[in-house]
Amino acid sequence: QKEVEQNSGPLSVPEGAIASLNCTYSDRGSQSFFWYRQYSGKSPELIMSIYSNGDKEDGRFTAQLNKASQYVSLLIRDSQPSDSATYLCAVNPWQAGTALIFGKGTTLSVSS
Amino acid sequence: DAEITQSPRHKITETGRQVTLACHQTWNHNNMFWYRQDLGHGLRLIHYSYGVQDTNKGEVSDGYSVSRSNTEDLPLTLESAASSQTSVYFCASSAVGAVYEQYFGPGTRLTVT
Numbered sequence: 001q002k003e004v005e006q007n008s009g010p011l012s013v014p015e016g017a018i019a020s021l022n023c024t025y026s027d028r029g030s031q032s033f034f035w036y037r038q039y040s041g042k043s044p045e046l047i048m049s050i051y052s053n054g055d056k057e058d059g060r061f062t063a064q065l066n067k068a069s070q071y072v073s074l075l076i077r078d079s080q081p082s083d084s085a086t087y088l089c090a091v092n093p094w095q096a097g098t099a100l101i102f103g104k105g106t107t108l109s110v111s112s
Numbered sequence: 113d114a115e116i117t118q119s120p121r122h123k124i125t126e127t128g129r130q131v132t133l134a135c136h137q138t139w140n141h142n143n144m145f146w147y148r149q150d151l152g153h154g155l156r157l158i159h160y161s162y163g164v165q166d167t168n169k170g171e172v173s174d175g176y177s178v179s180r181s182n183t184e185d186l187p188l189t190l191e192s193a194a195s196s197q198t199s200v201y202f203c204a205s206s207a208v209g210a211v212y213e214q215y216f217g218p219g220t221r222l223t224v225t
Binding site: 042102 | 145155162168211212213217218219
């Protein structure tokens with residue numbers, strides 16, 4: 001059973017701090033990794049994708065991938081109250097076509 | 113602008129009725145997916161399609177069916193609705209290629225009484 005694990009949270013950080021969200025996956029052959037943000041009552045919104053080991057930065061967001069450790073993380077710098085949401089990690093397992101396996105999500109709360 | 117839409121946004125139905133949820137995308141994406149999202153389970157794949165006349169079962173396909181007659185639409189049918197199918201349903205699509213980024217519709221909240 002291919003799995004994607006995330007701490008459910010809530011992760012609470014003060015405004016302006018760095019929020020660190022973590023994800024581990026079971027399928028060593030996975031090639032593509034994604035972070036989605038989901039506000040309460042809304043649909044998931046793609047915010048980052050990463051395909052190779054290392055860091056990928058986009059504005060205040062940095063995705064980090066370590067395939068050897070089967071670990072993906074998302075850093076949010078200068079966290080804002082508007083970042084308060086559930087963050088879903090998604091992985092494309094080996095030989096799964098284009099299907100994604102989602103983690104259950106980590107709830108982030110940023111206090112002002 | 114290209115988009116993905118779902119209808120209805122909210123639906124209440126009775127146990128045993130057949131229900132169809134619509135999904136329409138204007139991105140010309142070949143790949144389309146249906147998920148359900150429940151507390152404690154996260155997003156789970158129901159069915160997916162890689163093109164016209166192609167359908168595949170996902171993790172939780174029992175009691176659901178899909179058909180793909182054109183690129184833009186992938187309707188999801190609950191053949192005989194059960195209370196266990198009360199959930200929020202999301203449709204998603206992605207383009208052909210090595211980049212498997214999926215984009216989601218707004219969702220349909222279905223209640224089976």
